[in-house]
Amino acid sequence: MNEIPPYLQDLNEEQRAAVFHEGKPLLILAGAGSGKTRVVTTKIAYLIREKFVNPRSILAVTFTNKAAREMAERATAIESSATDAMLRTFHSFGAWFLRRNGEYAGLSSNFVIYDDEDMVTVLASIIEGKKKNELKLIAHQISRAKDYFFTPESADLVFINHKSEFRKIYAQYEDALRKTGNVDFGDLIKKPVEILRDNPGVAQKLHDRFRVIMVDEYQDANVAQFELLKAICSPETYVCVVGDDDQSIYRFRGAEVKNILEFPDRFGGADIIRLEKNYRSTSHILDVADSVVRRNTGRLGKELKAERGAGVKPMLAFLNDQDNEARECAALIDNSVRVKKNSAYSDWAVLYRTNAQSFGFENEFLRRKIPYRIVGSLKFYEREEIKDALALLSFVVNTKDEVSFRRVVNKPSRGIGASALEHILLERAAADWDIEAAAENSAQGLSAKARAGVVSFLEAINNARKTLLTPQQENGAQVPDDSSRILKAAQGLSRCVADLIENAGIAEYHRSHDEVSGETRVSNLQELVNGAVLYDATPEGLADFLERIALDRAIEQQDDGESRVTLITVHNTKGLEFRRVIMTGLEQGLFPRNDKEGDDLEEERRLFYVGATRAMDELYLTSCACRRVFGQTTPMAPSLFLEEVDISKMRIVGSPPYGFKLPSVKEKSGKAAGHKQKVSSDGRWRLGDRVFNEDCGYGEINAIDEDAEGPVITVCYENGRRQRFLSRAQSSRFMKIRD
DNA sequence: TAGTTTTAAGTTTTT
């Protein structure tokens, strides 16, 4: 027996088996916190170091950029040459492939990637008289179709939308998209599969390059991604996928759990290794998470064993409203960091179901000076001025880009209205679908005003292109000495981007348009410019920059080493862990979302499971009695999950709203617990009495305390409000109702 | 036709 190298020593038996495994395809079923990232990164290092596999022939695919980065970091820490392995998301791999082989699908290497909003613009250009919401739905369905690898001709398209109209629109959309020379997200997966299928030579080259392929979070792969995986694997490729069916949370995006179930069949009798030892969470936390997800039918089922002991019980807090929730979370964190020696802000994460919920926490944390960072929050790249600037850049890169052209041609106002626009676009057919050429050729059909506008637009584009192609000229640097190269590296693309935004009048447009918000918009543009600093001032550099933005919208958080609380959506936490986690907003309609049922409800349960299993030491759940929605306070019922959860493993604080019965829990705990009584000392009130109040409606007496001033009564109303009052101060506005 | 004011409608989750 060979001696075991140190980096393999702390692995358990199953983990080690997974790392050493070779030959047949391998499916690793890895529960939450069972060390699967560790297995993948160790395996990469092991293959390079012990099996002399060329790092360049290893491909590891993940679902988020963050996961890809983390994986690269950890693998490189063990084996430095792992830096040459390719670690990408599925989409980023698809883009990488298409930049090199797009010609086989009629794409040039400078395509840009359309987001959902751009899809809607394309649809709007081919369909008349549909509202934006309808177009959004169609765009969504086209995305789904591509996730399932359906073409406009596929018979199965009826499962997405049964109308024959949809088939027609999908076909027209594909046609319009092709003319722009660009791709949407779905194409990044679908087109590579088609190219590999139709061009054996291309496939052969790829098969020669990648001998080892690993997929992380495999439960989130959709049908098209599964097809891509098959297409990049040859019989000689070693394939290893890692996943957990209980953590599949992207069904809405076409993820198919059956990819996991069918993997052994589809990949010729794969070996299966289960990792069922959880090293992350204490057992009470796991029990709480498991008690909810076990209600799901149709799961592989597994016993996750906690290796860390029982720990403290998770806490469930019933609170009044979202302001209360923000304050309580802030107080909890602040207190913990202040009091406990071993608690830092960075140990904490506040989880929520929707991005919109982050606002309340941000405000409160700012007020209390609690340092935080927000993960995700796509808002920045959705701002109008940013989209304008990016559209301008996209058009410079690809002058067939109709979506971007429409967006910026008349911004600032150049007198080019709808009719002029249509005229220019009609000229495209004679100009090989190049819009810039079409605009040049369209002069005679336009009004004098529009003609002048077109000239000024073309000028701006041309200037931009000149700067991009010959960026060094402005320095007059004949000798390419070190200092000019350093200068170029430091300025990168950002100078060109800044010039372009100025010259094309985007910045001026926003400055003059609205004095108040104009300045913020211009400073947002400046931030975009700063982001371009690392990229070359060349068309390729620009294309790289745009791709990064399209595929990885998480704003680069500067790591100043300060310890910060993490604010994050539950979806975004996948693959992360925190010592202390607060899952907020456990209310019916919010989490789980609106009356989800069947498979959708099961997905929400898995989401709960993912969130809860992020916690290592402490888990807190909050549920509010009411919440502001559309600016109006509306009553909320506690989440269904709070009825399903194993309550014996939790501590409860506060009392649930009117009418909600926790399964087998004694009355209420908390402050009043010590001197709780059935009847008030003045005999006026009885615990559990129904009462009516003009302002709040029906309610129930929830607690009776005795004070120096006499009895204090607490009422919970059906609308979620709660009220405390002195018995003797109560007037006739209150009516008692006997059962 | 471009820009503003009024009115109606509406909240997932992400590559």
Added chain:
DNA sequence: CTTAAAACTA
């Protein structure tokens, strides 16, 4: 409370 569509004015 915010955003999109419709209606309106210069």
